[in-house]
Amino acid sequence: MTDYLHRNCPACGSSDSRREVRAAKTAETMTLDQLRPFWAGLFKAKCFFSYHRCRNCALLYNPMFFTPDQLGDLYARMAPNMDAVGDAAIVATQQGYFARAAAQGGLDGGYLEIGPDVGHIVREAALHGGFDRFWLFEPNVTIHDQLRDAAGRGRARLSTGMDDLSPVPDGSVGLAVMVHVLDHLLDPLAMLAQIRAKLRPGGMLMIVTHDESSLLRRIMGKRWPPFCLQHPELYNPATMKALLGRAGFSDVVVEGSRNVFPLDFLARQAAWAAGIRVKRVPLPPIPVGLKLGNILTLATAPVQAAARSPMLEAAE
Ligand SMILES: [Zn+2]
Numbered sequence: 001m002t003d004y005l006h007r008n009c010p011a012c013g014s015s016d017s018r019r020e021v022r023a024a025k026t027a028e029t030m031t032l033d034q035l036r037p038f039w040a041g042l043f044k045a046k047c048f049f050s051y052h053r054c055r056n057c058a059l060l061y062n063p064m065f066f067t068p069d070q071l072g073d074l075y076a077r078m079a080p081n082m083d084a085v086g087d088a089a090i091v092a093t094q095q096g097y098f099a100r101a102a103a104q105g106g107l108d109g110g111y112l113e114i115g116p117d118v119g120h121i122v123r124e125a126a127l128h129g130g131f132d133r134f135w136l137f138e139p140n141v142t143i144h145d146q147l148r149d150a151a152g153r154g155r156a157r158l159s160t161g162m163d164d165l166s167p168v169p170d171g172s173v174g175l176a177v178m179v180h181v182l183d184h185l186l187d188p189l190a191m192l193a194q195i196r197a198k199l200r201p202g203g204m205l206m207i208v209t210h211d212e213s214s215l216l217r218r219i220m221g222k223r224w225p226p227f228c229l230q231h232p233e234l235y236n237p238a239t240m241k242a243l244l245g246r247a248g249f250s251d252v253v254v255e256g257s258r259n260v261f262p263l264d265f266l267a268r269q270a271a272w273a274a275g276i277r278v279k280r281v282p283l284p285p286i287p288v289g290l291k292l293g294n295i296l297t298l299a300t301a302p303v304q305a306a307a308r309s310p311m312l313e314a315a316e
Pocket residue numbers: 009010011012013014054055056057058059
């Protein structure tokens with residue numbers, strides 16, 4: 001039997017939780033080798049670790065999950081995702097995210113992104129912002145050249161690590177971005193506390209995640225796609241706000257975010273969900289914007305320099 005990580009609530013540290021969502025195939029009863037094909041998305045059957053609700057802070061998380069070593073091994077063999085959606089729709093979705101952050105202003109100083117992928121938001125930030133440096137933490141080295149191009153030659157600072165932001169000067173970043181990253185992290189609070197220290201006073205963090213309190217989740221129940229092996233915890237607006245407060249952020253705004261999908265893709269997904277296997281549907285690839293159970297969070301670093309996160313002090 002494989003040894004998995006046993007952990008307390010990653011937001012508040014409490015061990016007191018109640019099981020809320022259990023897969024038909026519970027990952028905790030299976031070996032790592034049995035889980036590999038599910039991780040790669042090769043089977044239609046849903047398989048994930050049981051999600052518990054923290055009785056102290058209400059975060060939904062996996063008390064049992066992969067260890068950091070097991071995760072490193074699994075991610076190293078993972079194929080890039082979302083290919084089926086099509087590049088134009090991804091670009092349109094990510095342009096919308098940047099436009100939302102840009103509406104708040106403050107597009108200067110450093111730009112920091114964890115998991116920028118090929119750099120759709122980086123490109124927008126380079127075009128429309130006044131950033132002097134792009135600090136990009138992206139483990140996939142095969143796309144580092146694309147990221148350098150997106151940032152503009154000479155301005156990108158790339159790193160393959162995802163958990164050590166020490167190359168970035170404290171208090172230097174105007175905008176930090178994490179799109180579908182926070183709910184993949186074993187220790188989201190440590191990451192948020194690090195980012196908070198890198199932001200200049202009044203600097204902003206933008207986060208996009210799934211919303212486990214969304215209508216889509218309630219309709220789909222345990223078949224909701226974000227219940228999967230890649231998400232050791234899942235957020236809703238209240239648990240997101242509480243976590244950011246713990247990491248020292250103020251002025252936290254959480255709102256529904258818009259995803260753009262081609263119409264033919266949506267029809268194919270709907271047919272698939274209904275159990276009909278189709279490769280093509282006779283519809284044009286018209287872009288459609290939908291609020292489909294994702295949330296966009298904007299959090300500001302306090303303007304007064306005195307406030308420090310208690311987590312950072314404990315770590316020093
Ligand atoms: Zn908790």
